[in-house]
């Protein structure tokens with residue numbers, strides 16, 4: 001989704017800003033732009049399409065400056081186009097970049113039009129430039145103008161702005177959209193994503209809602225929501241170039257799939273010991289709180305929601321606690337009934353998903369026992385605003401399609417199920433069994449990655465189809481859903497998932513030689529029933545691609561049975577995710593899609 005970077009330095013800023021935009025490309029975007037102070041005014045360049053095109057324009061036009069702002073846009077209001085790209089300007093004096101959504105933009109636009117402001121774009125963002133200009137005309141300074149924005153703007157915003165008449169500074173304002181400062185030596189940066197400036201500094205300040213800032217190469221001033229000058233804590237975060245580069249892999253997604261054994265080790269590290277999960281791994285006092293939990297409410301989106309759906313089975317079987325699950329985009333608006341001693345669990349890779357963050361903020365005013373999050377980004381809003389937190393420690397996930405974040409979320413959720421069981425003193429033997437299984441998991445996952453060759457054999461057959469069906473029963477239904485989501489996301493093949501037993505209640509009508517069926521058939525008490533469901537597919541000339549273990553005695557005439565390594569049944573959902581990720585990757589590779597940045601999607605979805 002949209003990305004902001006700004007810098008005030010003593011060196012040429014253009015290249016530095018473009019490099020920052022490249023680092024944010026993974027978020028998904030459709031256009032890019034830059035505005036920087038030059039000796040003779042402001043250089044303002046925007047392009048539709050990739051950051052490379054902006055870079056080419058800059059090579060031709062050679063803008064020179066030391067202070068500037070830049071942006072990648074992901075369209076919300078108005079089509080992707082050069083005129084809708086940021087920065088937007090007011091009378092070529094004030095230039096702004098904006099992330100978020102201005103909810104009252106129509107009313108503000110009408111009021112500003114009445115004052116004589118002309119609009120060049122269809123966006124909700126351009127009015128911010130005009131609004132600041134109108135404040136300057138009223139005699140306010142630039143920082144006062146930034147502060148006055150909150151009296152007019154409703155919604156979420158992170159804004160960086162420059163004023164042509166004030167060439168040493170850029171200005172910032174934040175409300176509900178991430179924005180942080182980076183401190184260098186005689187230079188300062190700002191960005192909506194720490195990865196954008198992670199190679200320039202490891203010292204960050206996270207702005208809070210209502211904050212504004214005035215930044216030059218010689219210093220910065222931060223003001224809180226009451227316009228009072230404040231000091232904010234400096235956080236050290238090391239972002240190595242290695243973690244944000246593809247290494248020898250073709251795509252970030254490929255790298256992230258093959259990193260999973262290590263990512264899982266990192267999630268487990270320091271959280272299990274001896275024969276059990278350790279105390280208070282979700283933060284000081286968490287074990288005490290977990291002992292009181294009577295019900296769990298999970299709120300998440302997309303892949304993270306699938307992790308929650310698997311975990312609901314574990315909370316029931318291991319912790320003996322019932323679970324309710326909701327789409328984050330639906331939760332806040334359904335007027336939820338909250339039972340006594342219910343724990344709110346949010347799950348989010350990015351920690352910035354607006355739907356999930358809105359749910360968390362809404363829940364803060366409800367009668368929950370507390371809020372706990374499973375998150376991959378320590379500095380994110382969800383991580384900072386939750387009462388309790390377990391970081392998945394998967395390392396930055398750059399590919400839009402979530403892979404290592406999902407499997408590490410599952411590992412973290414399994415540790416949550418065990419922590420609740422431990423706090424309630426239930427299932428001690430089962431906990432010991434799971435700890436042993438968790439320790440062995442990274443190696444078994446490593447083993448499953450070797451299925452790549454067999455998957456490469458079947459991928460061309462799926463790549464030529466327009467549809468696919470994924471089947472799983474019990475805990476494997478959410479894994480089937482995750483497999484279908486991965487395939488849709490990056491190969492643009494329409495894919496659906498069903499609990500295998502539901503096939504006969506409708507979707508069986510779709511089965512013919514053009515509908516490949518991918519099925520998950522681990523050894524379980526449901527295995528026989530599943531095999532009967534798959535027979536129904538065979539009888540209708542369907543092609544079956546089955547991932548099963550050595551015990552799956554299936555005769556497949558059309559399709560293939562691929563044998564998975566064995567692991568403790570409770571952890572098999574994690575294991576069976578791996579071949580589905582490889583399958584979607586290999587199919588997308590054949591179809592030649594933009595795997596790391598699939599069309600229309602964004603890594604961090606910061607709008608509701």
Ligand code: AGP
Pocket residue numbers: 301302303304347348349350351352353356400401402403489602603604605
């Ligand atoms: C996963 O492949 C997707 N890109 C998407 O469904 C994602 O999981 C969802 O947007 C939630 O993101 P989060 O985990 O960062 O909150």
